[in-house]
Each structure stands twice: as structure tokens, then as C-alpha cells.
Amino acid sequence: MSGILVVAEHRNKSLADIVHQMLSKGRQLADQAQVELLAVVIGRDIDASAAELARWADRVIAVKNDRLEEPLAGPYQKALSPLIRERKPKIVLMGHSSFAMDMAPSLSVELEAPLATDCVDISLQNGDVLVTRSIYNGKVNAIHSFAQSETVIITGRVGEFPVEDCHRQGQVEEIEFASEEGFNYKKFEGYLEEEAGGVDITQAEVLVSVGRGIKEKKNIQMAEELAEVLSGVVSCSRPVVDYGWLPSERQVGLSGKTVKPKLYLGLGISGAFQHVVGMKGAKMTVAINKDAKAPIFSVANYGIVGDILQVVPELISKISELKGKTG
Amino acid sequence: MDIVACIKRVPDTSEVDVIKIDASQKDIEKDRLVFKINDWDEYVLEEAVQLREKLGGTLTAVTVGHNDWDDVLRRALAMGADTGIRIDQDVSAEDTHVVAKILKTVIQQIPHDLVLFGAQSEDFGSGQLGAMVAEMLDIPHATLVVGLEAEEKRVRVNRELEAGTLESYTIELPALLTIHTGINQPRYISLGGIKRAMKKELQVMSLSDLQLSPDALNPMVRLEKLELPPKGEGAELITGAPGEAAEQLTKILKDTGIF
Numbered sequence: 001m002s003g004i005l006v007v008a009e010h011r012n013k014s015l016a017d018i019v020h021q022m023l024s025k026g027r028q029l030a031d032q033a034q035v036e037l038l039a040v041v042i043g044r045d046i047d048a049s050a051a052e053l054a055r056w057a058d059r060v061i062a063v064k065n066d067r068l069e070e071p072l073a074g075p076y077q078k079a080l081s082p083l084i085r086e087r088k089p090k091i092v093l094m095g096h097s098s099f100a101m102d103m104a105p106s107l108s109v110e111l112e113a114p115l116a117t118d119c120v121d122i123s124l125q126n127g128d129v130l131v132t133r134s135i136y137n138g139k140v141n142a143i144h145s146f147a148q149s150e151t152v153i154i155t156g157r158v159g160e161f162p163v164e165d166c167h168r169q170g171q172v173e174e175i176e177f178a179s180e181e182g183f184n185y186k187k188f189e190g191y192l193e194e195e196a197g198g199v200d201i202t203q204a205e206v207l208v209s210v211g212r213g214i215k216e217k218k219n220i221q222m223a224e225e226l227a228e229v230l231s232g233v234v235s236c237s238r239p240v241v242d243y244g245w246l247p248s249e250r251q252v253g254l255s256g257k258t259v260k261p262k263l264y265l266g267l268g269i270s271g272a273f274q275h276v277v278g279m280k281g282a283k284m285t286v287a288i289n290k291d292a293k294a295p296i297f298s299v300a301n302y303g304i305v306g307d308i309l310q311v312v313p314e315l316i317s318k319i320s321e322l323k324g325k326t327g
Numbered sequence: 328m329d330i331v332a333c334i335k336r337v338p339d340t341s342e343v344d345v346i347k348i349d350a351s352q353k354d355i356e357k358d359r360l361v362f363k364i365n366d367w368d369e370y371v372l373e374e375a376v377q378l379r380e381k382l383g384g385t386l387t388a389v390t391v392g393h394n395d396w397d398d399v400l401r402r403a404l405a406m407g408a409d410t411g412i413r414i415d416q417d418v419s420a421e422d423t424h425v426v427a428k429i430l431k432t433v434i435q436q437i438p439h440d441l442v443l444f445g446a447q448s449e450d451f452g453s454g455q456l457g458a459m460v461a462e463m464l465d466i467p468h469a470t471l472v473v474g475l476e477a478e479e480k481r482v483r484v485n486r487e488l489e490a491g492t493l494e495s496y497t498i499e500l501p502a503l504l505t506i507h508t509g510i511n512q513p514r515y516i517s518l519g520g521i522k523r524a525m526k527k528e529l530q531v532m533s534l535s536d537l538q539l540s541p542d543a544l545n546p547m548v549r550l551e552k553l554e555l556p557p558k559g560e561g562a563e564l565i566t567g568a569p570g571e572a573a574e575q576l577t578k579i580l581k582d583t584g585i586f
């Protein structure tokens with residue numbers, strides 16, 4: 001079997017967190033198969049990133065291009081596909097990030113290589129690559145194999161592959177990538193940052209977090225009241241922002257904020273992984289949800305399977321009562 | 328502007344307590360599940376209908392599945408699509424490459440300045456299909472679009488990165504976009520809309536109508552089997568009536584020094 005190649009994503013001159021997760025998994029697979037671990041980074045000012053990749057990788061390919069400051073899917077694909085054709089890695093591995101979602105599918109079509117995205121496990125069995133995907137709202141796992149192919153492309157789910165530090169000194173190989181023609185039809189205009197709002201949920205010690213299960217906008221009032229008796233603030237999962245019930249500054253998760261409160265109390269939150277990666281640093285998690293199989297119950301310390309509209313008013317009154325007694 | 332919206336039907340498993348894997352080990356038992364339009368695709372249809380209202384042109388909704396998938400096309404027609412096309416083939420467990428090849432062939436036959444997909448599906452969630460089809464059609468794409476402004480010849484899009492950052496592009500048409508939730512507020516469908524939609528005729532095509540042989544579809548990713556995920560440690564469950572459960576939880580919160 002030929003090597004394993006990790007595609008490194010970087011922004012503002014540093015590697016994305018997911019890259020270390022993929023390097024760790026890639027290292028493990030490369031050791032098992034006794035092949036080289038390659039890492040590729042593309043862009044301008046990539047020396048520091050290349051040096052960091054060399055701690056895991058046997059060989060780092062630093063593709064230099066002064067005009068490619070940002071990791072953009074189109075130009076990255078143009079630079080990557082000839083490289084993959086030439087080096088023929090068995091597995092091309094990248095994190096299932098927004099960047100990879102934009103690039104990996106079209107790369108797989110261009111290379112006619114199989115693609116499995118958002119995998120939660122990757123293994124080698126008798127030389128065959130097997131992946132596990134989490135489907136149907138995290139309630140079922142699907143195990144996939146690949147048809148005969150020189151290269152398979154795999155993207156790994158954020159947070160599923162623990163980072164194992166490594167202290168190699170791999171070789172860094174620099175190559176120039178000159179062409180940036182053909183991108184006039186898709187012009188990068190820049191990044192937009194979300195405007196800072198009035199409430200910073202990352203600073204709160206107690207978060208009462210509402211999800212789709214809150215059902216109606218008016219029920220957020222109940223969460224506000226619970227947050228108030230606990231001296232906390234209300235945060236939420238993505239659907240609540242999508243519905244326009246709370247501003248995006250309150251959103252916890254991959255596309256929102258990462259929070260580490262003392263208490264994270266989820267109301268009607270199912271616990272999709274995009275949400276969980278943003279809150280798993282909480283010291284204590286409590287979930288109230290009427291779906292007993294909601295994935296949030298596997299990350300929570302305490303759970304109540306029940307109707308939040310019934311449980312929460314009771315909770316507010318019991319807490320207020322006890323606070324009243326102890327003053 | 329001529330728009331093609333590709334949509335799908337999914338089982339609603341968000342609040343289903345027991346999912347069973349069937350005897351083949353390659354599918355779940357679906358007879359008790361409720362089916363609906365994929366969440367992301369509601370946003371696709373709303374965006375498509377708004378663009379059509381603003382810029383004119385045609386709006387064609389496309390899906391790939393057997394005849395019970397007509398309901399998502401009816402929904403598209405009720406929202407304002409002109410035409411619904413269903414490719415009569417069950418691809419629900421197929422490699423995305425296969426579905427992409429079918430859709431690419433269909434889209435080539437329809438006027439398309441802008442092709443819209445949902446950013447992912449609720450059931451399998453691979454998020455691959457749109458960008459694959461774009462590459463096959465050799466047109467530019469942007470995935471995870473949360474902001475879209477369209478003119479006759481180009482679109483300005485914001486796509487979502489991590490942690491509240493957006494990436495902004497101007498893209499010349501024809502182009503393909505995958506639409507993320509929250510880009511708009513999908514409208515409610517009126518009774519009149521549903522009645523009108525029932526009267527419109529759907530086009531049904533087979534693979535042979537598309538001159539695609541099943542052999543040419545060539546799946547590259549194979550489903551070996553489905554499993555129920557291993558049961559993790561999980562939460563300590565507090566049981567009892569709402570009042571009792573609330574009381575126990577209050578005590579736990581008090582004892583851990585939360586208040």
C-alpha cells in the first residue's frame with residue numbers, strides 16, 4: 001500500500017484544529033500499514049505550518065504560491081489533483097470542515113476517486129479501508145468499504161479523532177505552484193466576521209441552551225426565567241437561530257461559539273455533533289428532551305426524558321423556592 | 328434566470344425512539360416512519376421561488392426516487408415551481424457518485440443558469456452531492472451558502488465557515504450552490520397552492536430515458552452493513568413525574584454548587 005496524505009487547512013497562518021486530529025489518525029493508519037505519512041499545505045507564508053506538520057508526517061509537501069493566501073477550495077483543488085495523481089496515496093485524509101465540504105466532492109469527481117465524508121471511524125482490515133459514518137440523526141452507524149481504487153478520499157468528523165502529540169522531524173519538500181488561471185468565474189471577495197452583539201455566551205458560568213424542541217418562540221421566555229434563577233444566560237443550537245428566534249451570537253456549536261460553562265442545561269436540544277463540539281467542554285451537562293434516544297443524553301451527566309414545557313416551570317419554582325429558603 | 332432545484336425525501340428520525348435495522352442489515356425498517364422533505368431543501372425551494380419572483384425565468388424541481396417521492400415535487404409545485412421531474416430510480420442507499428451522474432444528465436437537458444441543492448441531507452448527511460454535480464457539469468460552485476444576491480449574469484454569495492466567519496464570492500453563471508439552513512424563512516404553503524399543485528403534471532423519467540445504463544453508474548463506495556451505535560456511558564437519568572424530576576435536579580444543582 002502506498003502512503004497516506006493529510007491535506008492541511010490553515011487560516012491566519014495557523015493550522016486548523018481539525019488538522020491535528022487528522023494527522024493523529026493518519027499517523028496511526030500509516031504506522032499500521034507501514035507506509036509514509038504525507039502532509040500537504042498550500043499557500044503563502046506556510047513555513048511555520050509546514051514545520052508543525054513535520055512533527056507527525058514523514059514528509060511534508062509545501063506548495064508555495066504567493067497569490068494563495070487563503071485556503072480556497074478551487075485553487076487548492078487545482079494544486080492538489082496533480083500532486084495526488086503523481087504520489088498516488090492510498091488515502092487522502094482531511095477534516096470534514098466547511099473548506100473540505102467545498103473541495104472534497106469535486107476533487108473526487110476530478111480524480112474519479114471514491115469519497116466518504118464526515119467519517120467517525122477509519123480502519124484498515126487486511127489492506128482494505130473501512131469507514132464508519134453516523135447517519136439518521138446519530139441513531140445508526142453505517143460501515144462502508146470502497147471499490148478497487150488507487151486512491152480513496154476520506155473526510156473525518158471534527159472531534160472524533162483524539163490528538164496524539166508526535167515529535168518526528170519529517171522532511172519538508174517545497175514545490176512551486178504557478179498557475180492561478182481560470183478562477184475569474186469565481187472571485188474571492190474576502191471574509192466577513194459576525195458582528196459582536198450584546199451578550200457574550202462564552203463568559204457565562206451557567207448556560208440554559210434551547211434547541212428545536214422548544215417548539216415556539218414564546219417558549220424562550222421560560223428558558224430566560226430559568227436562566228435568571230440560575231444567574232445564567234440563554235444560548236441555543238442552530239435551528240433556533242435559523243428560525244429567527246434568537247440572534248446568532250447566542251449559537252453554540254461548530255458554526256457558532258465554543259463554550260465551557262460550569263453548567264450547560266440543554267432544553268429540547270438533540271445533540272447533533274455540530275452542536276456538541278461547541279459545548280463538550282462544559283463541566284456539567286444536563287439535558288431535558290422528550291426523545292430518549294437523542295444523542296445529547298450520551299454526552300450529558302444528567303438527563304430527564306420528558307416534556308420541557310412541563311419540567312421547566314417546575315424546575316424554576318423548585319429552584320426559586322430553595323433559593324428563598326437559604327436566602 | 329432559469330433555476331433548477333434538486334430536492335429529496337427523507338424519513339423523519341429526529342424524534343424516533345426505536346430505529347430497527349432490517350434483515351438485510353443494509354437498511355432500516357421504514358414502514359412506521361413518517362417521510363418528509365429534507366430540511367435543507369425547504370430553504371432551497373424558498374430561495375429559488377424568491378429568485379424567480381425577482382428575476383423571472385423558469386423553476387424546475389428535480390428528485391430521484393420511486394413514486395412516493397412525488398410528494399416532495401408536489402410541495403415544490405405548491406411553493407411555485409413550474410415543473411417537477413422525477414427520475415424513477417431508488418438510489419437511497421447508493422454511492423453519491425451514482426446519484427450525481429443521474430442528476431448531471433438530467434440537468435444538462437434543462438435550461439439552468441443556477442442549480443440549487445440542499446447543503447446536506449437529514450438522513451445520510453454526506454454533503455457531497457451538489458459539489459460533485461457541479462464538477463461533472465464543469466460549472467463553478469459554492470457550498471453551505473447562507474447569503475445570496477443574484478443578478479442576471481452573476482451571484483454574490485456568502486458561505487459559512489466555522490465559528491461565525493463567512494467567505495464571500497462573486498460567481499459568474501451558470502453556477503451551482505448548496506443552500507444552508509437559515510438563509511431565509513421558508514413560507515407556509517397555502518391550501519390554494521396545494522390544490523393547484525395537484526393539477527400540475529409531473530414528468531417521470533427512467534434511466535433509459537436518460538440513456539444511462541445501470542452499469543455505467545458504477546458505485547465506488549459500498550455499504551457493508553448498518554449497526555446501532557455502541558451505547559456510551561450516557562447520562563444518569565432522573566425519572567418520575569415532572570415535579571419529582573425537577574425536585575431531584577434542583578437538589579443536584581444545589582449540591583454541586585451551581586446556586
